[in-house]
């Protein structure tokens with residue numbers, strides 16, 4: 128059996144251009160995960176062997192042609208992962224190839240907040256709502272403004288619910304922040320918000 132190092136950049140360089148071509152074709156629909164303004168996300172595949180499970184647990188985001196802020200999305204996503212957030216998770220970024228217009232990342236097994244709340248017709252507890260705010264505040268403390276924090280750009284994993292007279296309430300879950308395509312670094316300590324974020328580190332226990 129050949130054991131492939133999942134972080135082997137050579138292997139991704141070899142398969143990614145052809146995988147992108149295949150996923151952009153009608154065959155790609157079988158691997159569809161989600162889409163947004165700037166790209167489409169699919170389960171990562173070996174284009175020469177679609178039944179292979181070599182890339183299980185990984186997704187590939189393919190930017191729409193013309194989306195030009197690719198490098199900053201990669202740079203910011205890497206920075207957030209490397210900062211080891213404690214109040215949220217972020218998919219591990221495995222490989223980026225800006226010439227193919229795509230990057231490979233960990234697949235998040237949870238669901239978007241949109242799906243968890245609206246499709247599931249569920250409410251969210253105040254404490255989980257606070258956890259979501261804390262997660263985005265921690266991101267600010269890392270010097271990053273998400274820039275596009277809508278309900279399809281944060282996800283919930285390991286959801287716990289209770290039944291109440293008002294309906295099903297999500298009481299607890301792990302928050303995962305995704306999609307740094309419209310994010311920016313907030314440099315400069317003279318910006319009042321940045322100073323407050325630095326002070327907030329103490330509150331977060333970072």
Ligand SMILES: Nc1ncnc2c1ncn2[C@@H]1O[C@H](COP(=O)(O)OP(=O)(O)OP(=O)(O)O)[C@@H](O)[C@H]1O
Nearest residue numbers: 161162163164165166168218233234235279306308
């Ligand atoms: N790592 C992941 N694991 C599981 N699902 C994901 C992952 N990344 C993205 N998705 C799904 O794919 C969708 C589109 O991805 P993403 O938000 O990165 O695209 P986008 O085009 O930048 O979106 P936007 O419209 O917010 O700009 C997400 O809303 C989510 O449903």
Ligand SMILES: [Mg+2]
Nearest residue numbers: 163279280306
């Ligand atoms: Mg998005």
